[in-house]
Amino acid sequence: MEQKNAVYIDGQLVELNGEKNILELTRKIGIEIPTFCYHSELSLYGACRMCVVEVEGRGIMASCSTPPAPGMKILTNSPRVQRVRRTVLELLLANHDRECTTCDRNGSCKLQELANRFGVKKIRFGERDVKLPLDHSSHSLVRDPNKCILCGDCVRMCAEVQGIGVLDFAGRGSKTVVTPAFHKNLADVDCVNCGQCSAVCPTGAIVVKDETDRAWAFIHNPEKLVVVQVAPAVRVALGEEFGLPAGEIVTGKVVAALKRLGFDKVFDTSIAADLTVIEETHEFIQRLQNGERLPQFTSCCPAWVKFAEHNGVEYLKNLSSCRSPQQMFGSLVKKYWAKEIGKKPEDIIVVSIMPCTAKKYEAALPQFATGGIPDVDLVLTTQELARMIREAGLVFDQLDVESFDTPFGFTTGAGVIFGTTGGVAEAVLRAAHEFVTGKPIDQINFEAVRGFAHRKEATVEIAGQQIKVAVVHGLANAKTLLQEIKEGKADYQIVEVMACPGGCVGGAGQPIAPTMETKKERAKGIYNADKLSQLRKAQDNPVVTKFYDQWLAKPNSAAAHEALHTSYSNRGRINGEEIELLTSKQPDTVDIAVCVGTCCYLNGSYDTLQKLMKLATATDVKDRINLHATFCLEQCEQGPVIKVDDEIINGVTPDTVEKVFAEKIRPKLG
Amino acid sequence: MKQEGVNQAPKEERSTTYQRKFEKVNEIINRLGRSQSALIPILQEVQEEYRYLPEEILTYIATALGLSPASVFGVATFYAQFSLEAKGKYVIKVCDGTACHVRGSNPVLAAIKKRVNLTGDKKTTSDLRYTVETVSCLGACGLAPVLMINDKIYGQMTPEAINIILDQLEKEEAADE
Numbered sequence: 001m002e003q004k005n006a007v008y009i010d011g012q013l014v015e016l017n018g019e020k021n022i023l024e025l026t027r028k029i030g031i032e033i034p035t036f037c038y039h040s041e042l043s044l045y046g047a048c049r050m051c052v053v054e055v056e057g058r059g060i061m062a063s064c065s066t067p068p069a070p071g072m073k074i075l076t077n078s079p080r081v082q083r084v085r086r087t088v089l090e091l092l093l094a095n096h097d098r099e100c101t102t103c104d105r106n107g108s109c110k111l112q113e114l115a116n117r118f119g120v121k122k123i124r125f126g127e128r129d130v131k132l133p134l135d136h137s138s139h140s141l142v143r144d145p146n147k148c149i150l151c152g153d154c155v156r157m158c159a160e161v162q163g164i165g166v167l168d169f170a171g172r173g174s175k176t177v178v179t180p181a182f183h184k185n186l187a188d189v190d191c192v193n194c195g196q197c198s199a200v201c202p203t204g205a206i207v208v209k210d211e212t213d214r215a216w217a218f219i220h221n222p223e224k225l226v227v228v229q230v231a232p233a234v235r236v237a238l239g240e241e242f243g244l245p246a247g248e249i250v251t252g253k254v255v256a257a258l259k260r261l262g263f264d265k266v267f268d269t270s271i272a273a274d275l276t277v278i279e280e281t282h283e284f285i286q287r288l289q290n291g292e293r294l295p296q297f298t299s300c301c302p303a304w305v306k307f308a309e310h311n312g313v314e315y316l317k318n319l320s321s322c323r324s325p326q327q328m329f330g331s332l333v334k335k336y337w338a339k340e341i342g343k344k345p346e347d348i349i350v351v352s353i354m355p356c357t358a359k360k361y362e363a364a365l366p367q368f369a370t371g372g373i374p375d376v377d378l379v380l381t382t383q384e385l386a387r388m389i390r391e392a393g394l395v396f397d398q399l400d401v402e403s404f405d406t407p408f409g410f411t412t413g414a415g416v417i418f419g420t421t422g423g424v425a426e427a428v429l430r431a432a433h434e435f436v437t438g439k440p441i442d443q444i445n446f447e448a449v450r451g452f453a454h455r456k457e458a459t460v461e462i463a464g465q466q467i468k469v470a471v472v473h474g475l476a477n478a479k480t481l482l483q484e485i486k487e488g489k490a491d492y493q494i495v496e497v498m499a500c501p502g503g504c505v506g507g508a509g510q511p512i513a514p515t516m517e518t519k520k521e522r523a524k525g526i527y528n529a530d531k532l533s534q535l536r537k538a539q540d541n542p543v544v545t546k547f548y549d550q551w552l553a554k555p556n557s558a559a560a561h562e563a564l565h566t567s568y569s570n571r572g573r574i575n576g577e578e579i580e581l582l583t584s585k586q587p588d589t590v591d592i593a594v595c596v597g598t599c600c601y602l603n604g605s606y607d608t609l610q611k612l613m614k615l616a617t618a619t620d621v622k623d624r625i626n627l628h629a630t631f632c633l634e635q636c637e638q639g640p641v642i643k644v645d646d647e648i649i650n651g652v653t654p655d656t657v658e659k660v661f662a663e664k665i666r667p668k669l670g
Numbered sequence: 671m672k673q674e675g676v677n678q679a680p681k682e683e684r685s686t687t688y689q690r691k692f693e694k695v696n697e698i699i700n701r702l703g704r705s706q707s708a709l710i711p712i713l714q715e716v717q718e719e720y721r722y723l724p725e726e727i728l729t730y731i732a733t734a735l736g737l738s739p740a741s742v743f744g745v746a747t748f749y750a751q752f753s754l755e756a757k758g759k760y761v762i763k764v765c766d767g768t769a770c771h772v773r774g775s776n777p778v779l780a781a782i783k784k785r786v787n788l789t790g791d792k793k794t795t796s797d798l799r800y801t802v803e804t805v806s807c808l809g810a811c812g813l814a815p816v817l818m819i820n821d822k823i824y825g826q827m828t829p830e831a832i833n834i835i836l837d838q839l840e841k842e843e844a845a846d847e
Contacts, residue, residue: 159738159741164738165737165738165740165741166738166740167740168738168740168741168743168744169744169748170740170743170744170747170748171747171748172747172748172749179740179743180740181728181729181732181738181739181740181742181743182725182728182739182743189739189740579692579726579727579730581692596730596733597733601733601734606696610693610696613693629692629730631726631729
């Protein structure tokens, strides 16, 4: 009997409910079809061909990109399907560096897993003999093109979810590679180190930089006091590495494990997050009262900060000047606590355990060092901590719980929810009302900013003023929001941005999460930890109050600014060469550079350039001017920008260029 | 892993013609439109101007079209018609398809390389005068061995003939200047 709206899968009648493809349908009935390039949050690509099924009358089809049609007879495990899948795997393996034992993804590699699952014992094809160089340039990631199977997951993740497009395919046929533009290194392009590419990579082609050896060296150095801080999101994810369910709060076990590994003091980054809330909220209130630099963007996420430094320079002044909790922690430990315990900053080593790959890059930034000594010496991801626990032979499950050390161990729920999207905004909302009116707010939970929607909004009344808050996660969503703000279509006073989908719980340093559900469970864990806290507001943290009394005077004081705040710089987009337009051989020439970077280009720098070119080739000044187009003069908010010798001149529009030429350039030519 | 050895003309020589070319790039972008679908025609015309696709110009095109530089690089490296290395004023394509090969394309290629002083894998002379490449078939097997210099086809080549042709070319060029 033929059913109208159903298909047969391996002889079983399955009803259709608007499934977009056969793969979705089979997963619903408990058949796990293997895939490399299929991710529900990314666009369909259909490249890896692992998900093939046999459709009667149509032959072998890719189930990810074939919509089910009523009456279809689908076989998911026919001899033909088995043969094709094995051949696909063999071909992929033939083109893949198979040094599994020394690979970072040994044991968590999808290619390895599927080769095992489908019984590939022999590869009939030769091995690729050309070895491509590895890219070690990034502080956060290592790229090994020899392990790339060209599934394009990283390419689509970076372009679609993060809105950047650092990586793309280059070349064709057997010479195809995935690479940043012009085969540049990751450190030389606009990569923000979020590491989401590594989180979707099925193999070891992009991995988190492993620095566990450095951690062991610090631990085993008897002259150093090694302190470690643990970020909020770590405590709801580390358990997954040891077979515990996602979202289970394992704080006590994490502390115990760190102590057993040999760290001298185990502290909680959440206390620095409490501090961030207080600083950031005061900063916000001040801006609100002055009506300046709004919306205020959060600045805890280093990937978002770098994204803004590349792509949103006109909004850099809107970023909160607060350092991230990780850096606030390091700064306090080295600047103040060291003195208190009678140690020199260089004798204390600060290690962070973070869910994040970009934190590795952040810790290495020169502005986060005091007298040449970094505030945070080493950043390990949740994955790396798991590796160390395994290496030390600790049975995680059986560890007795322990509690954080003082003084950086006492936190409130506000500092803990920093670990998930919406958490920073919520923590600020719990404080802002009280700071303005002097009266604590009744509302603790702000459900509107919770959850995994692409953009969340809330309006809160503070002293008669409506404060509009927006929360985005995933940088593509941040990019859209920036665009709307630019066009005047969006009006907010506070914007929280976290680069990774789900916020820090979905960071690329966390255990590899197969689906969004895992990240949602972790977020639930974070909110549970908040619920379990006796104190839920950052301003109620007595230890933080003590820090102000002892060290920092008051929020946003000079001392607080020195230790807890920072500034941002424009990074341009790509390390590009200049375009030379006029070069003179004369000795006394004037150098003019015209910016044609994104902002200036959109502001009409090309027309400025055209006019300048005409002016510069006029007979009386001919051969006296060197003219080039350059990619960024780092003054984007005031473009078009030109540079005359060493002087930067902003806002040189086609209308004013003649005036600028007459006043600034001609006098130099005598 | 930046690729080394990319040919670039000496600075001074570049700048004299650069200004005119950059104006042309903008004219091309404006004429073909700043949409992503115009990328390939833009690259084709820009390559006509520069004889190759310079890195900084590709980044500029990416900016103008709202694409990532990596995507533009991807397109530019996908098609064999695009070159990211500077090519000579005269591009000599020597056919090495079956017909040309058996009728002696190798000695012709060797003669050209010797004449323009190219050794090893180098394809373009350091003065950016000549680029010598082999191609698989020019579709003129009846004239084998055959070669092209820029847009002009030369059939039934011999090592002696190529020297005469290049003599002629250089004489014409000198007369032009």
